[in-house]
Amino acid sequence: MNSDIIRLTAVDLAAALAAGELSSREATSAHLERIAEVDGRVHAFLYVGADAALAAADAVDRRRAAGEELGPLAGVPVAVKDVIATKGVPTTCGSRMLAGWRPPYDATVAERLAAAGTVMLGKTNMDEFAMGSSTEHSAFGPTRNPWDLARSPGGSGGGSAAAVAAFEAPLAVGTDTGGSIRQPAALTGTVGVKPTYGGVSRYGLVALASSLDQAGPCARTVLDAAMLHEAIAGHDPRDSTSLDAPVPEVVEAALAGDVQGLRIGLVRQLSGDGFQPGVRSRFDQAVAALGALGAEVVEVDLPYADYALAAYYLILPSECSSNLAKFDGMRYGLRAGDDGRRSVSEVMSFTRGEGFGDEAKRRIMIGTYALSSGYYDAYYGQAQKVRTLIAQDFATAFTEVDVLISPTSPTTAFQLGEKLDDPVAMYLNDIATIPVNLAGICGMSLPIGLAPEDGLPVGLQIMAPAMADDRLYNVGAALEAALDSARGHALIQEAPAL
Numbered sequence: 001m002n003s004d005i006i007r008l009t010a011v012d013l014a015a016a017l018a019a020g021e022l023s024s025r026e027a028t029s030a031h032l033e034r035i036a037e038v039d040g041r042v043h044a045f046l047y048v049g050a051d052a053a054l055a056a057a058d059a060v061d062r063r064r065a066a067g068e069e070l071g072p073l074a075g076v077p078v079a080v081k082d083v084i085a086t087k088g089v090p091t092t093c094g095s096r097m098l099a100g101w102r103p104p105y106d107a108t109v110a111e112r113l114a115a116a117g118t119v120m121l122g123k124t125n126m127d128e129f130a131m132g133s134s135t136e137h138s139a140f141g142p143t144r145n146p147w148d149l150a151r152s153p154g155g156s157g158g159g160s161a162a163a164v165a166a167f168e169a170p171l172a173v174g175t176d177t178g179g180s181i182r183q184p185a186a187l188t189g190t191v192g193v194k195p196t197y198g199g200v201s202r203y204g205l206v207a208l209a210s211s212l213d214q215a216g217p218c219a220r221t222v223l224d225a226a227m228l229h230e231a232i233a234g235h236d237p238r239d240s241t242s243l244d245a246p247v248p249e250v251v252e253a254a255l256a257g258d259v260q261g262l263r264i265g266l267v268r269q270l271s272g273d274g275f276q277p278g279v280r281s282r283f284d285q286a287v288a289a290l291g292a293l294g295a296e297v298v299e300v301d302l303p304y305a306d307y308a309l310a311a312y313y314l315i316l317p318s319e320c321s322s323n324l325a326k327f328d329g330m331r332y333g334l335r336a337g338d339d340g341r342r343s344v345s346e347v348m349s350f351t352r353g354e355g356f357g358d359e360a361k362r363r364i365m366i367g368t369y370a371l372s373s374g375y376y377d378a379y380y381g382q383a384q385k386v387r388t389l390i391a392q393d394f395a396t397a398f399t400e401v402d403v404l405i406s407p408t409s410p411t412t413a414f415q416l417g418e419k420l421d422d423p424v425a426m427y428l429n430d431i432a433t434i435p436v437n438l439a440g441i442c443g444m445s446l447p448i449g450l451a452p453e454d455g456l457p458v459g460l461q462i463m464a465p466a467m468a469d470d471r472l473y474n475v476g477a478a479l480e481a482a483l484d485s486a487r488g489h490a491l492i493q494e495a496p497a498l
Contacts, residue, residue, distance in 0.1 A: 005030035010076050010170040010224040017064070017075040024057035024064075024075030028119050031077045035121065035168045038498050043143050044153075044163035046082050047090045048122035053077065056119045063117075073231055074117030079169040081160050082123040083130055084215065085204040086110050093206050094126040094138040094156075097355035098333045107204020108236045109173060109215050116231040121169055124159030128357050129324065130177055130208045132156050133429040135184075136420055137359045144416070145188060146498050147456055151413040154184030154429070160218045161188040166498055171228050172218040177208050178312055179408075179433025181216050182445035186408035186459025189447040191225045191476070192218050194433075196466045197440035198243035200229075201236035209319035210241075212312075212437045222446060222476040226254035229469070245467060253470035257477030259293050264475070265300030265401035270432045270461075276411045278451025282458040283407045286448040289482045290405075290475075300397050300404060304389040308435040311390070313427060314370050314383035315438070321367030324360070328352065362423065391439040398465045403475050406432045408445040408459035436463055444472040448483055 005027055008016065016022040032050050039045055060075040080086065083093050085103040087110070092098045106114070113120065127137040135143040135158030145153040146166040153162040157174035161184035164172050174181040176194035185192025193216045200215045207213060217228035233247040266287060271280070291297050329335040329351030330344070337350030356364070370379040397404060409429060419426040436443040445459040460479070464471040 002030040002033055006034050006167040008170065009221050010073065010219060010227060011221070013170055014073055014076050014227070024060040024119060025054060027075060028053050028057040028077050028121070031121055031169055038166055039168060041144065041149055041498070042146055042162050042166050042168070043141055044124055044159045044166060044168055045079070045122045046092060046094070046125050046140055046159070049089060049120065053119050053121050060117050060119065071116045071231070073227055076118050076171060077121050077169055078113060078118045078228070079121050079124050079160060079163045079172040080110065080113070081157050081172070081174045082126055083175055083206050084109055084173065085206065086120070086123065090123065091206070092140070093129045094140065095128045095355065095357070095360070096139045096334055097327045099139070101333050103204075105204065108201035108238065109232050110204065112232045113173070118171070118231070124157070124163055124172060126159055127156035128360050129206070129320070130156040130175060130180055130213075131320070131359050131363055133179070133183060133426050134416070134419065135159060136416060137357055139357055142416055145413045147188065147413060150415055151456070152187065152416050153413065154187035154409070156180040157218070158184045161185055161190050161192065164188070164190045164218050164220055170220065171224060173215060173228070173232065174218050175205060175213055175215045176437065177212045177214075178316065178437050179430040181218060182433050182443055182459070182461060183409050183429055185218065185445040187413040187457065189457030190218060190220055191222055191444065191446045192216070193225050193229060193444045193472065194436060194442060195229060195233060195469055196243070196442040197437075198241045199247070199442070199467070199469065200233050201239045201242050203236055203238040207323040209316045210323065211319060212316060214437070222473055222480050223251070223254040226250040226473045243467065248467060248470040250470050250473045254473040254477045256474055257481055259290060259295040259475055259478045262295045262403070262475070263401040264290055264295045264297045265397055265404040266297055267302055267305065267404050267406045268299050269302050269305040270406035270435070274410055275407055276451065278453045279407050279409070279411060279458050282449045282451060283460060286460050286479060286483065287405070290479060293478055293482055298401065300401060302390070302393040302397060302435065304386060304393050305435050307386050308390055308438055309427060309431055311383040311386040312434045312438060313366070314379050315387065317363040317367030318370045318380045319367070321364045321371065324364055327355065329355070359423070387438045390435055394435070394439045394441055394465070402464075403471050404463040406461050408432060408461040412451045412454055412456035412458060432461060441466050442469045442472055444476050446476045446480060448479070
């Protein structure tokens with residue numbers, strides 16, 4: 001029975017709950033048992049709150065039994081990336097700097113998940129402060145890909161993607177600063193969405209790069225992702241960057257799934273040299289499938305996309321060095337070296353030296369240098385100008401096409417340790433996803449099959465204009481149905497490593 005429950009899509013699970021065929025306690029217990037069974041090998045979770053989850057499930061069951069009208073996801077379990085503040089629940093950001101910290105407040109995303117009646121199973125592993133593309137930079141050990149435990153699930157949100165791929169949770173929330181939802185989705189055969197910047201509140205999301213960070217859904221189907229998207233999206237006056245606009249009708253779009261007559265732009269700069277042959281072959285097949293569905297596929301140029309990686313790795317470290325300055329051992333989190341003899345500045349220095357890992361230190365130093373007197377205009381200022389040109393490229397492209405597409409990641413899942421000592425090789429994993437964050441638009445990755453040479457999942461990225469998130473779900477659902485990915489690939493089948 002439990003194996004049947006965990007293989008239900010979130011939508012099917014919600015329907016069974018609403019019909020009284022299943023209780024939230026049964027659904028939650030099944031997923032907690034799955035976590036106990038496989039997470040010792042996957043390490044998707046940093047914290048599992050079994051007692052709190054069962055109590056929340058019981059509360060939903062009581063409300064339903066009392067005839068209360070509940071939301072569509074009420075009683076459905078969800079996993080939450082450990083960069084999102086959860087009141088009284090450990091929130092570490094994958095860093096020793098925050099080991100054991102229990103926030104005194106909830107992020108808006110956490111509040112909205114609770115208001116929707118979802119049941120939080122626990123907090124998922126991540127690269128430290130969301131800096132990485134493999135989840136190997138977590139201070140608490142790497143997450144492993146359910147398709148091959150020797151491989152990475154991507155990053156920084158590898159824990160959320162792996163939890164969904166391993167059937168430990170039907171839904172998860174991640175965050176995406178340069179691809180941290182979409183790239184893990186591609187590597188684990190799941191669906192991941194970066195909403196329009198400002199479409200989901202950043203209040204209570206521990207900031208990495210404030211102009212780039214965005215929370216979003218991780219799921220096994222496009223419709224599941226749409227349901228979660230609608231639950232967490234919407235204006236929040238506590239976030240000054242939150243968009244005061246209606247949430248796009250993403251669920252309706254996912255149910256429609258019709259690309260007849262749409263113009264779809266294939267981005268030349270994001271799908272050429274440097275992509276694994278199997279990734280390219282599956283992508284070409286997906287493009288052909290879109291054409292067969294009645295879409296017109298044309299090639300589109302984004303000339304400044306070639307400079308996105310360089311601009312991003314100046315803008316992100318600069319904002320990171322500013323945002324992470326508050327972690328100093330004085331107010332909360334780790335305090336190291338306080339032996340009663342050291343000065344405050346010495347304790348701060350000692351704490352930051354002990355608390356941050358190598359990748360965090362690397363980016364803090366790069367960012368501090370880029371923002372320093374005499375270098376600001378040459379580095380950070382120039383990068384922001386390139387960012388503007390990239391945004392203009394997208395704006396021009398969207399006057400000609402409805403959406404843009406590319407492979408999500410240049411390769412399938414790589415071996416753990418393979419790129420750990422080569423930061424540039426690691427950064428190149430996000431070459432196709434970074435431009436979306438720089439432009440503030442929305443993007444989705446969905447699975448399109450397995451690469452012939454290694455049998456590992458391949459993802460296709462869909463990009464749409466700001467506040468046109470519904471286009472992602474419309475195209476994604478149509479392609480998903482055409483490829484029958486809702487009944488194959490990583491979505492319903494158990495990943496071979498488990």
